[in-house]
Amino acid sequence: MGRTTILVTGGAGYIGSHTCKALAVAGYVPLVLDNLSTGHRRAVRWGPLVEADIADKERVADAIRHFDARAAIHFAARAYVGESVRKPREYFDNNVAKTLAFLDVLLDAGIDKVVFSSSCATYGVPRDMPIAENHPRNPINPYGASKLFVEDILHWYEQAYGLRYASLRYFNAAGADPDGEIGEDHTPETHLLPLVIAAALGIAPAVEIFGTDYDTDDGTAVRDYVHVCDLADAHVLAVDRLLAGGGSAAVNLGSGRGHSVREVIAAVERVGSVTVPTVESPRRPGDPPALVADARFGQSLLGWTPRKSDLHTIVRTAWDWHATRIGEPHRRPAHEKNLERA
Numbered sequence: 001m002g003r004t005t006i007l008v009t010g011g012a013g014y015i016g017s018h019t020c021k022a023l024a025v026a027g028y029v030p031l032v033l034d035n036l037s038t039g040h041r042r043a044v045r046w047g048p049l050v051e052a053d054i055a056d057k058e059r060v061a062d063a064i065r066h067f068d069a070r071a072a073i074h075f076a077a078r079a080y081v082g083e084s085v086r087k088p089r090e091y092f093d094n095n096v097a098k099t100l101a102f103l104d105v106l107l108d109a110g111i112d113k114v115v116f117s118s119s120c121a122t123y124g125v126p127r128d129m130p131i132a133e134n135h136p137r138n139p140i141n142p143y144g145a146s147k148l149f150v151e152d153i154l155h156w157y158e159q160a161y162g163l164r165y166a167s168l169r170y171f172n173a174a175g176a177d178p179d180g181e182i183g184e185d186h187t188p189e190t191h192l193l194p195l196v197i198a199a200a201l202g203i204a205p206a207v208e209i210f211g212t213d214y215d216t217d218d219g220t221a222v223r224d225y226v227h228v229c230d231l232a233d234a235h236v237l238a239v240d241r242l243l244a245g246g247g248s249a250a251v252n253l254g255s256g257r258g259h260s261v262r263e264v265i266a267a268v269e270r271v272g273s274v275t276v277p278t279v280e281s282p283r284r285p286g287d288p289p290a291l292v293a294d295a296r297f298g299q300s301l302l303g304w305t306p307r308k309s310d311l312h313t314i315v316r317t318a319w320d321w322h323a324t325r326i327g328e329p330h331r332r333p334a335h336e337k338n339l340e341r342a
Contacts (some may be wrong), residue, residue, distance in 0.1 A: 005029040005047075005067045006239055007111075008076030009054050009102065012039025015117065015173055015231055017182045019073060020046045022232035028239070031067045033060060034076065043182050055098040057105050064109045071113040071242060073235055074099065074108055076147070079181035081121065081189060100153065107161055113242040114154070115235055118167045120224075120252070120291060122148040130224075130294035131305035132253055133169075140286050153252060164248050171224040171254035171293045173231055176321035177316040182319035184228070193225070193315065196265050198276045207263050207276060211283035214290075220261035222290035224254040227308035227317070238300040249301055253337035254293025255309035267315040272323075301320045 008024055011032030012017040016039070020030035024046035032044050035053045048067065052059040054076050076096045078084070079167045084091040106114060121144030122137045138147045157163040176183030184194050198204040210218045213336070233255050259267075265276050298304060308314070 003029045005228050007069040009033045012043050016075040019229045019232040021233045022236045026236045036317045054102040056151040056181035060105045065138035066203040069165045071116040075117045081143045089140040091142045115166045118169045119147045120171050127217050132294040138232045169252050173228050174225045176317045196268045206279045208279050218262045222258040222260045224292045226255045230306040234304045251298030252293040252295045254295045258292040260291045269317045271319045276342045
């Protein structure tokens, strides 16, 4: 009996590529569907690549039929909070309208199982801490609103069409593949850890600390960082559960621990034996003092344990990947495959 193929939209991106590796290790074939607008061809290493947009219904249907995909993991989305405020039309078009087109193809192809890449941004400014799944969802930016919109679509599609889903609400993804094969590579980069490492390695002049007067232990914002490989494992477990007949659910994916900006900087300094130059700036509008997950429900439901999400491991894997990449040319994997148009 052959291996089960899982369609992975956005599989050339950061979390998507790590999930593809985890799927392959678990015995699945990850079929990547990515238009490469932000993803990287070189990150597709564990299965075939179909270079296409999720809204290209004919192309998506061809891929599902050609590779006999049985379930989908949907990462493909624009994901910059600040940009979403400036360009809400693009975010609702890409994250909502195109997702609707994609779900239509899945249903028409008989795929009734999907894992959705959601976000803690659906909660907005937290009322309670840590944040549990029953916390009110009140996003404060178009990015979070787009993720909430899709979560609601999935709920109603299950009622009407029997589409079973897992909505996985990430907190702060960080770290890199311990084997050094893939890591975090965004343009522009907005995530704290790679920005701190860039300053530590002299690629950037300094890292900017937005807000030093929060009501936290050291005055800087606190976030829940979860290792990208732990996130990848959770996606595999969610696929396993749906394929085994499990019901729909929305769960938090976080470590359940918070670390401040200054703690992250200090961890990079320890790992790299360096001093990180910093610049202190005012708070950014809408940034809450702390965001920490209550991840117990997801851990119980999926049988998931975040094994690499201690701060040292997160920083060590990210440091190793970024440090190794300095001066290296981007290489195209020799075993990368592409689907030619049928």
